Amino acid sequence: MPILQTLNKGRVPVHIWTGDTESTALNQLVNVSQMPFIHHHVAAMPDVHAGIGATVGSVIPTRGAIVPAAVGVDIGCGMNAIRLSLTASELPDSLRMLRNRIEQAIPVGFGMHDRDPVKRSTIVPLAKRLDQILGKHPAIAKMQRKRPYDIWIRQLASLGGGNHFIELCLDENEAVWVMLHSGSRGIGNVIGRYFINLARKDMGDQLGRLPDRDLAYFTEGAQHFDDYVEAVAWAQDYAMINRREMMQQILDALALQLPPFSITKEAINCHHNYVVREHHFGADVYVTRKGAIRAGEGELGIIPGSMGAKSYIVRGKGSEASFCSCSHGAGRRMSRTKAKRQFNRADLESQTRGVECRKDKGVIDEIPGAYKDIDQVMANQSDLVEVVHTLKQVLCVKG
Template identity: 70%
Template sequence: MPIQTLMTKGKAPVKIYTDEVEPAAMQQLYNLSQLPFIHSHIAVMPDVHMGKGATVGSVIPTKGAIIPAAVGVDIGCGMNAVRLSVNASHLPDNLRRIRSTIEAAIPVGFNMHKSDRARPTSIRALAVGLDRIIGKHRKIYSMQKKPYQTWIRQLGTLGGGNHFIELCLDENNDIWIMLHSGSRGIGNAIGQYFIELARRDMGRHLMNLPDKDLAYFSEGAEHFDDYIEAVEWAQEYAMTNRREMMRMILDSLRKQFPGFKVTKEAINCHHNYVSREYHFGEHVYVTRKGAIRAGEGELGIIPGSMGAKSFIVRGKGQPQSFCSCSHGAGRTMSRSAAKRKFTDMDVERQTAGVECRKDSGVIDEIPAAYKDIDTVMAHQSDLIEVVHTLKQVVCVKG
């Protein structure tokens, strides 16, 4: 579908690929549109919902400035998926053993590996850049316990919240491994640090913003280049984390499926990040807050909830969306609201047929707390085409 809603009362237009936007999210989008450095317009994906700092599902092109809170604290959060050379006929009748195998290999929540599990080459490559960042901003390290050990041992770990690892079947019954994670504790520390630094740097000018979470660094200002360096490092850390985690998962599953091969990597893509791109005649900074790049021919991953379908998609390079599409289904209610409304039995019923946790610890991730993924996909048919449809049979949550 084409753009469904157009907001024009701000300094820049807001073009929205759905007609279902909660009032709080509309207010956030209006606040964003008031900023003087928005380039052309703001594009909003059909999974839009209220976020912290900026609206989840928004694509924000800026000239000469970047908003750290729009990028967020899970810098570089995104997806990775691979297709295996085995199919549904190779699966055991009871999938609990597969879930247990993955859970034994990958720490979840706040946990980390008990020893350095990432490849030494990955650690060394990241260490050089981080040392340079910490040399200028030592407070980042003081925001974590045992920071050096933590960032290394969290490489190849899942985290909590909406992060997950899934074993899925596609339309041909081929098996896929799909995962969702980001830059873990070190990315969170970098994000929090620079969000607060942007507020301090703006000083009294912060009062002129419609929301203090929209504090920004201007190009040429004291800490602009430092933030660019730090956010690019965190994005690389997130990419490496997913790559290392996928390697560990595949190693563990070889006990279940001896001799399988990885036949296709769909993509390793960010959906909370900033990049330098060319749109509407100018080079700009594009912040995708809960959105993935969908340039012409580019592959991406759009997951549903833990009880719904997910999709491997190919971008159509739509200019009005800044070559973007949604990063998932999008929430319809907050985590606290979901916990108040639903029970363990609701989780069990809504995840029928999926081998996963069904206890009170995952109620906030219940499928009913998310938008209908088929509706979300229909609203962005102008932005992407579906290459594969995946249905999870095993889901590991933090």
């Protein structure tokens, strides 16, 4: 389905792939479109909803500037999915022990491993690059809890909280998939918050002229622009490694409980909160995808639903109108606070029937009813991606 709505209230248009957008999100999109460095237009995916400063589900191309709050604080957050050689018939009747195995292997929330979880050959290159960043910005280390180095190392191969998850899914052929959603953990959060605040400070009196103070930005050539690019690249790499290492630990845990299996070639590891240099509409630009994945022609991606709905493995169609992007999920249709008010444990149990997962009040804000209809989201972006596999989760671990 093509663009369903266009806003022309800013310096450039905003093209939206849904007709169902809350007023707060619309205002945020207009605010972004007023910025002087936006290139050509802003694209909003069908899962679009209000965020902090910039809208979740937006694709923002900029020339000569980057907005740290548009990237956000979960820098490099994204998805990883692999298909196993197993089929549904090879899974145990009860998946409780499998969930227990995964929960024992993977720290969630603010948790971390008791010892270094990955090889030194992985840690050392990351540490050298981080030392360079902290050498110029020592306050980043002070913002984290005690022993910052222990924290970022031991939070590798860990999940986090909120909407992050690990799932066991079945596709249309009953093949078993492992899918996870995580980002750059505590260190990425600290880097994001530090540079968002630094951008505000650097703008000085100009901050008050912005449509939203969360749109504070670094300009190319300014004092801290290159430092931010270096730091955000580090956090994105950290997030990618975190997902890769976590996936391996999950597979090791599953191997203790399941028949022998192998991994197929269909493996995807992609960001959906990040900034990258690309070429669009005749210019080299910084593309910030805040809650959106790259969907270049032929590229595989992952679009998850909620913990009780379908998810999709997709292949990009390379749409220039969306800057070769698509949605990163279903997208929230209500806040966490509203979800907790509106739903109860009985609702959660009903909406996650058939899924081995937590069904306590601690995850009510992640109930499927708090999210948009993933089928409608997919229908709205049929011009951006084609569906390769349809997945339905049978097990879900939440942070």
